[in-house]
Amino acid sequence: MSRDRRVSxxxxxxxxxxxxxxxxxxxxxxxxxQFNRILEYFSMIGEVDTENVPxxxxxLDLVNVYREDEVQESLRDDEAxxxxxxxEGRFFKSPRIV
Amino acid sequence: MSDLHKLTAIEVSERIRSGDLSAExxxxxILERMEHVEGKIHAFVTVVExxxxxxxxxxxxxxxxxxxxxxxxxxxxxxxxxxCTRGIRTTCSSRMLExxxxxxxxxxxERLKAADAIIIGKTNMDEFAMGSTTExxxxxxxxxxxxxxxxxxxxxxxxxxxxxxxxxTVALGSDTGxxxxxxxxYCSVVGLKPTYGLVSRYGLIAYANSLEQIGPLTRSxxxxxxxxxxxxxxxxxxxxxxxxxxxDYLKNLWDDMRGIKIGLPREFFGEGVEDAVxxxxxxxxxxxxxxxxxxxxxxxxxxxxxxxxYYIIAMSEASSNLARYDGLRYGYRDENARxxxxxxxxxxxxxGFGAEVRRRIILxxxxxxxxxFEQYYIKALKIRTLIRRDFERALKDADVIVGPTMPLxxxxxxxxxxxxxxxxxxxxxxxxxxLTGCPAISIPCGFKNGLPVGMQILGRPFDExxxxxxxxxxxxxxxxxxxxxxx
Numbered sequence: 001m002s003r004d005r006r007v008s009x010x011x012x013x014x015x016x017x018x019x020x021x022x023x024x025x026x027x028x029x030x031x032x033x034q035f036n037r038i039l040e041y042f043s044m045i046g047e048v049d050t051e052n053v054p055x056x057x058x059x060l061d062l063v064n065v066y067r068e069d070e071v072q073e074s075l076r077d078d079e080a081x082x083x084x085x086x087x088e089g090r091f092f093k094s095p096r097i098v
Numbered sequence: 099m100s101d102l103h104k105l106t107a108i109e110v111s112e113r114i115r116s117g118d119l120s121a122e123x124x125x126x127x128i129l130e131r132m133e134h135v136e137g138k139i140h141a142f143v144t145v146v147e148x149x150x151x152x153x154x155x156x157x158x159x160x161x162x163x164x165x166x167x168x169x170x171x172x173x174x175x176x177x178x179x180x181x182c183t184r185g186i187r188t189t190c191s192s193r194m195l196e197x198x199x200x201x202x203x204x205x206x207x208e209r210l211k212a213a214d215a216i217i218i219g220k221t222n223m224d225e226f227a228m229g230s231t232t233e234x235x236x237x238x239x240x241x242x243x244x245x246x247x248x249x250x251x252x253x254x255x256x257x258x259x260x261x262x263x264x265x266x267t268v269a270l271g272s273d274t275g276x277x278x279x280x281x282x283x284y285c286s287v288v289g290l291k292p293t294y295g296l297v298s299r300y301g302l303i304a305y306a307n308s309l310e311q312i313g314p315l316t317r318s319x320x321x322x323x324x325x326x327x328x329x330x331x332x333x334x335x336x337x338x339x340x341x342x343x344x345x346d347y348l349k350n351l352w353d354d355m356r357g358i359k360i361g362l363p364r365e366f367f368g369e370g371v372e373d374a375v376x377x378x379x380x381x382x383x384x385x386x387x388x389x390x391x392x393x394x395x396x397x398x399x400x401x402x403x404x405x406x407x408y409y410i411i412a413m414s415e416a417s418s419n420l421a422r423y424d425g426l427r428y429g430y431r432d433e434n435a436r437x438x439x440x441x442x443x444x445x446x447x448x449x450g451f452g453a454e455v456r457r458r459i460i461l462x463x464x465x466x467x468x469x470x471f472e473q474y475y476i477k478a479l480k481i482r483t484l485i486r487r488d489f490e491r492a493l494k495d496a497d498v499i500v501g502p503t504m505p506l507x508x509x510x511x512x513x514x515x516x517x518x519x520x521x522x523x524x525x526x527x528x529x530x531x532x533l534t535g536c537p538a539i540s541i542p543c544g545f546k547n548g549l550p551v552g553m554q555i556l557g558r559p560f561d562e563x564x565x566x567x568x569x570x571x572x573x574x575x576x577x578x579x580x581x582x583x584x585x
Contacts, residue, residue, distance in 0.1 A: 012460065019417060019463040020424075020440060021456050022448040035461060037519050042406045045477050048484065055479035056486060058308055058338075059535030059559075060295050065337040079201040083428035094426045097439040 006039040007032060102127035103264040107173045107321040110267055114172035117161050121154040121172035125216060128174050132265045135585050140240050141260035143179050144187050145219035150174070153216045160214075168213030170328055175210055176266035178257050179220040180227055181312065182301040183207055186217070190303055191235035192225045194423050194430045194450030204301020205336065206270060206312050206329040213328045218266055221256030225452045226420065227272060227305040229253050230280050230524040233515045234454045241511070242284060243583040244549060248508040251281030257315045258285035262583060268317075268325055272302055274310040275408055276503075276528025279540035282315055283503035283552025286542040286581065288322045288569070289315045293559045294535035295340035297326075298333030306415040307338070309408070309532040318579055319541065319570040323347035326562065342560070350563045355571040356390030358564070359497045365401035366501030370526055378544035378551040379502045382572065386500065389571050396496060398488045401530060403481050408529035409522060410465050410478035417462030420455070423447060457518060482533050489534045493558045498568055502527060503540040503552035527554065537562050541569045542578035 009032045016023045023031065077090050086093035102124050105113075113119035129147060136142060157172050177183060180190045182200035184207075189195045203211070210217065224234040232240045232255025240255040242248040243263040250259045254271030258281030261269050271278040273291035282289025290313045297312045304310070314325035324347075331344025362383065367376055387393055424443045425431035430450030435442045448456070465474035492499060505526055514521045531538035536556050543553035553572070557565040573579050 007464070011464075015464045015467065016460050017444075018467065019459050020421075020444045020447055021451070021459060022444040023456070027453075027456075031457060031460065034457065034518055035464075038409075038461065038522075041519055042410055042474065045403055045406050045410070045481055046473075048400075048403060048477075048481055050477060050480035050484070053480040053483050055476055056482040057479060059486065059533075060338065060340060062295075062338065062340070067334065075201055082201055083198055085425060085431040092427050094424075095437070095439045095442045 005036060006043070007035050100127045103131040105267070106318050107170065107267045107316065107324055110173050111169060111171045114157065114161065115167050119172070121157040121216065122151065124172055125150055125154045125174060128218065128266065135243070135263050136265060138241060138246055138585065139243055139259050139263055140238060141221055141256040141263065141265060142176070142219045143189055143191060143222050143237055143256070146186055146217065149186070150216050150218050157214055157216070168215070169324065170210065170213035170215035173215045174218045174267045175215045176218055176221045176257055176260045176269040177207065178223055178254050178269070178271045180223060180272055180303040181206065181270060182303065183217060183220065186220065188220060188303070189236075190226045191223045191237055192451065192455070193236045195428070196236070196430065198428050202301065205298040205333045207301065209328050221254070221260055221269060223256055224253035224454070226303070226455050227253040227274055227277055227310070228416070228454050228458055230276065230521060231515065232256060232281070233511065234452055236452060239511055242508055243585050244286065245508070247510055248549065249284065249511055251284030251504070251508065253277040254315065255281045258282055258287050258289065261285070261287045261315050261317060263585060264582070268321055269315040270312055270329070271315050272310055272312050273532065274306050275412060275525045275532050278313045278315060279503050279528050279538060279552070279554060280524065282540040284508040284550060286550035286578065287315055287317055288319055288539065288541050288579075289313065290322050290326060290539045290562070291531055291537065292326065292330060292562060293537040295338055296330045296342070296560065296562070298336040298339050300333055300335040304419040306412040307419060308415060309412060319566060319573050320348065320351065322539070323351050323566050347562060347566060351566055351570055353571040353574045354390075355386070355568050358391045358568060359495065360386060360391045360393045361396040361492050361496030361499045362393055363396050363398045363401065363492070363499060363501060365398050366527055370523070371502060371505040372507060374507055374546040375502045375505065375551055378546055379553050382543035382553045383500060385572060385576065386568065389575060391568070396492050396499070398492060398530070400481065400485045400488045404485055404530050404533060405522065405526050407478040407481040407485065408525065408533055410474050411482065413458045413462035414465045414475050415462070417459045417466060420459055423450065425450065454518070485530060486534045489530065489536060497557070497564055499556040501554055503554040507546055507549045507551070531556055535559055537565055539565050539569050541573060542581075543572070544578065
């Protein structure tokens, strides 16, 4: 493959695992090819001198927007569980974690 | 067939409040129009005819009783399917949320209802708002009403198409990298991305939370101002909502733009932009000068890096915002999936999400991962700062910045969908407004080969008044806003 490989199929597989998204073998190959082209385009940001430039996580000057810790109206149990695929009583059910 | 579906929101609400028009009769004209064209356009995912009729009858009762009615009385609103509507399926045009019924209304929906608007249904979009053509929808693409073989733009393609095809009075969309303005340009409607923080995101299903805003799609600038007045203003349930009260944007709207200083960035007219588009927009800019604006060239050198910075930030935020979709509390779950939590989780996400969504989540995860975080995510955020500085500097001398909305005319369905990077390039002119938070509007400014061209007007943060004024002055002195597709 080309010298300019920024990411390998194995890396893509690993990242997909971190993101908890299963990919087929064909997709791993296709995505790797697409990612390499996209990352190549992204790499232009390396040209820019950003010494002493702060990062903009946000565009507003808001910091720590809080409210008083008062109990307010909330969703009823049956409303909150309405879209669950499996439930038991007041709980959502999930596959075994441990 | 009556012509009531052609009315603007201002006309509808005035006539209904005065008792001159019944909300039910008006709604029937919309439903009839929908029957006539929806099969060809596919703008809607869900239509709630019964709910809408019930609301309309309630409004007519209120009129007969002499009750006060809201500013959107009887106005029909189509809502992009990533905005939560209580009791109405909200899918983000994704298999992942195909059967998700929100137990609450987004703040903007509460405000529409309080203004006596009628919600007609949920519109088609690119899956999870990731796209510029509405082709990544799990339910199939929406077709551009001007030419059914062409894309309507995206990701709010359904909303824009429904508005120009008169299947609704007005619509709501969301804009993360151009998703209101792009389809507005391609469908020849008015589309506004408000200043970040002006409109509550409570109930907007998140894609990239530091970039997106809900905004209006309408057939006139006045309607846009009206809808903005209803949905904007502080919301304590959205911690990124600015502490400004709701205002009336119609009050300051008059068509006098004399003395307005207009900056024209050379980067908006560069080689990435088609000649046909440049041509139409430059003619429109001549018009702005005739109307009293003074135009001068400016430069925004960091524009070159805006698209890369945007996608890195958006994908990173998306990987985090979409981590919640595991098929457990809500969302797609493969009935036959067996195995550990992680295995089931991965399978649900693989089957629930389309390719573009999976691509962006994975790339976003990569950009945030150890070893790459500084090089991509942090670097992109620093470039964002430099872009903001470019715009702040430019908007000291200029009141508004003007250019094309899209770098090319609407293209054929299927033409770009297999080449992600080529598709991303459609956004080069729209992403700066999201990165900086500045308000930006797209209005119809001409046609080329029978296809619409949009002009984009950007302004200072929280100065929607000025961009609306320029838009209004242009609209009122031209006829583009009266044209309708031959459908």
